[in-house]
Amino acid sequence: MLSWVLITSLSEGLKKCNMNVRIKSNVAVSDSGFVFDPSTGDSYSVNPIGVEIIQLLKEKSSTDDVLKSILERYETDEKTIDKDLFEFIQLLLNLQLAEKV
Amino acid sequence: MTKLRYERPIITSLNGGVSNKFGTRSLHEPVSHIDGVSVKEIIAQYGSPVFILSERKIRQTYRDAKRAFTSRYPKVQFAWSYKTNYINAICNIFHQEGSWAEVVSIFEYKKAIANGVPGKNIIFNGPDKTEEDLRTAIENDSLIHIDHLDELYQIIELTGSLKKRPKVAIRVNMDTGIYPMWDRFGFNYENGQAWDAINKIILTDKMDLVGLHCHIGTFMLSPNAYAVAANKLSDLALGLKLHHKKNIEYIDLGGGFASKNTLKGSFLPGSDIIPGFDEYAEAICTTLLNAGFTKDDLPMLILESGRALIDEAGFLAGSVIANKRLSDGRRALVMDMGVNLLFTSFWYDHRISPVEASGHHTENAVIYGPLCMNIDVLRENVTLPPLKKGDQVVVHTVGAYNMTQWMQFISMRPNVVLIDPEGKTHVIRRKETVDDLNKMEEMPSHLKSFKI
Numbered sequence: 001m002l003s004w005v006l007i008t009s010l011s012e013g014l015k016k017c018n019m020n021v022r023i024k025s026n027v028a029v030s031d032s033g034f035v036f037d038p039s040t041g042d043s044y045s046v047n048p049i050g051v052e053i054i055q056l057l058k059e060k061s062s063t064d065d066v067l068k069s070i071l072e073r074y075e076t077d078e079k080t081i082d083k084d085l086f087e088f089i090q091l092l093l094n095l096q097l098a099e100k101v
Numbered sequence: 102m103t104k105l106r107y108e109r110p111i112i113t114s115l116n117g118g119v120s121n122k123f124g125t126r127s128l129h130e131p132v133s134h135i136d137g138v139s140v141k142e143i144i145a146q147y148g149s150p151v152f153i154l155s156e157r158k159i160r161q162t163y164r165d166a167k168r169a170f171t172s173r174y175p176k177v178q179f180a181w182s183y184k185t186n187y188i189n190a191i192c193n194i195f196h197q198e199g200s201w202a203e204v205v206s207i208f209e210y211k212k213a214i215a216n217g218v219p220g221k222n223i224i225f226n227g228p229d230k231t232e233e234d235l236r237t238a239i240e241n242d243s244l245i246h247i248d249h250l251d252e253l254y255q256i257i258e259l260t261g262s263l264k265k266r267p268k269v270a271i272r273v274n275m276d277t278g279i280y281p282m283w284d285r286f287g288f289n290y291e292n293g294q295a296w297d298a299i300n301k302i303i304l305t306d307k308m309d310l311v312g313l314h315c316h317i318g319t320f321m322l323s324p325n326a327y328a329v330a331a332n333k334l335s336d337l338a339l340g341l342k343l344h345h346k347k348n349i350e351y352i353d354l355g356g357g358f359a360s361k362n363t364l365k366g367s368f369l370p371g372s373d374i375i376p377g378f379d380e381y382a383e384a385i386c387t388t389l390l391n392a393g394f395t396k397d398d399l400p401m402l403i404l405e406s407g408r409a410l411i412d413e414a415g416f417l418a419g420s421v422i423a424n425k426r427l428s429d430g431r432r433a434l435v436m437d438m439g440v441n442l443l444f445t446s447f448w449y450d451h452r453i454s455p456v457e458a459s460g461h462h463t464e465n466a467v468i469y470g471p472l473c474m475n476i477d478v479l480r481e482n483v484t485l486p487p488l489k490k491g492d493q494v495v496v497h498t499v500g501a502y503n504m505t506q507w508m509q510f511i512s513m514r515p516n517v518v519l520i521d522p523e524g525k526t527h528v529i530r531r532k533e534t535v536d537d538l539n540k541m542e543e544m545p546s547h548l549k550s551f552k553i
């Protein structure tokens with residue numbers, strides 16, 4: 001469905017690569033999980049935890065802050081969220097909804 | 102503060118493209134209970150993976166099928182196809198419901214006898230019956246369905262040394278408009294082989310020709326093919342009456358009714374397109390009633406339906422071992438159950454449901470089994486909520502052929518659990534152990550020790 005660009009080096013955790021990203025300012029996100037990119041006309045559906053992450057990133061949180069916030073609010077462990085968050089952010093980058101800062 | 106249930110973050114494109122071929126129907130709704138019993142608890146008690154069978158569903162499906170036929174035809178008899186699922190407890194459910202046994206090897210034959218099925222209620226099909234097998238079947242008055250002339254001659258020879266007259270039928274193959282035509286079993290109708298075989302049996306006068314049998318194929322989506330088959334067998338039966346003044350006791354139309362599974366490559370889910378028992382019954386019974394038999398000569402109708410009676414009553418529950426993303430971006434789940442347990446995943450797109458409820462967001466994934474083998478794929482593409490290590494899923498409609506064709510390859514077979522109509526669970530086949538398997542092996546003395 002999505003034409004994903006090759007995602008490399010998934011084994012590297014977030015902290016190791018010290019990656020911080022920003023959601024592009026023109027990307028619209030609704031609370032219900034609807035994401036619209038006016039520059040391409042593409043729209044996406046995101047699950048609630050994904051919305052939360054995107055909103056945190058929009059508010060200029062660092063990936064480290066996002067990780068901590070998710071850890072606090074959800075029943076999970078650091079390893080899991082580290083892996084999933086890294087992968088999610090890679091997708092946002094590949095879809096050009098986010099950019100590295 | 103209690104924490105929220107964690108789910109992997111996902112993002113899915115909403116742009117046109119090829120839509121999900123199953124439309125918006127949500128086939129990924131959670132299935133937390135089977136017959137009121139928690140799947141989570143079954144896994145906790147019996148391990149993961151585990152086969153689960155619903156006795157209630159088996160009986161209900163059998164009764165539906167029986168009603169479809171007995172409401173249209175006066176003499177109907179089902180014979181449980183052992184190879185479809187020959188776990189003894191399953192066979193006995195069908196026997197309690199009134200089914201005879203249909204077997205295709207001496208192994209299955211012995212299982213039926215050990216289960217307590219009277220010899221005269223066992224139909225012995227298949228091309229591979231040894232002299233010893235035939236002798237046993239004749240002595241037990243079982244119904245021997247002759248597959249080829251060599252078998253026919255062997256039975257004639259055996260009658261010289263036996264007191265009993267064998268009860269036989271011949272298996273007939275024919276063109277029913279279905280491709281591929283199963284012409285490797287039995288005697289052909291169109292080219293006259295079947296009629297020849299009938300004449301040989303009558304003229305040698307060493308055995309009683311009690312029936313005519315066919316099994317035109319499996320997962321037959323066309324009820325009309327059964328009408329054609331019933332017509333051709335009736336024609337042979339009426340020919341026998343006309344030329345030899347003999348009646349046959351039964352016409353056996355075999356099995357092959359489709360179960361509610363989805364064949365690979367099918368555009369619609371099986372549950373939307375497969376004919377119901379009523380449609381098969383209408384085609385078959387109408388043909389038999391109009392074939393030209395007098396009321397007294399109407400043969401008994403035997404059915405050897407397998408998959409349609411048990412597939413839906415079977416489930417395989419298992420757990421996610423890992424999830425990963427493939428080089429082309431696809432999501433992949435590795436499960437603790439693979440093609441070693443689910444032979445039918447080679448030809449069906451089995452429905453898979455998560456056990457626990459999750460958000461309504463889903464993504465497409467390929468589902469792998471645990472084997473170190475490239476062929477170990479349960480589903481090439483299935484829509485599921487994001488699952489993580491340890492999450493459990495239920496694979497549906499796996500009651501037919503998996504618990505007989507499963508492979509002891511790389512890992513051992515798991516527990517098979519039956520849920521009885523009161524909701525109590527019973528192990529009906531315990532999981533294999535290394536000891537079970539090693540017990541069958543012998544070590545030559547020169548290989549007993551080594552130094553590394």
Ligand SMILES: Cc1ncc(COP(=O)(O)O)c(C=O)c1O
Nearest residue numbers: 182316319356357405406407408
């Ligand atoms: C002779 C015979 N009878 C019955 C069956 C049961 O078929 P099904 O499970 O398709 O109903 C088979 C299966 O191949 C068969 O070969």
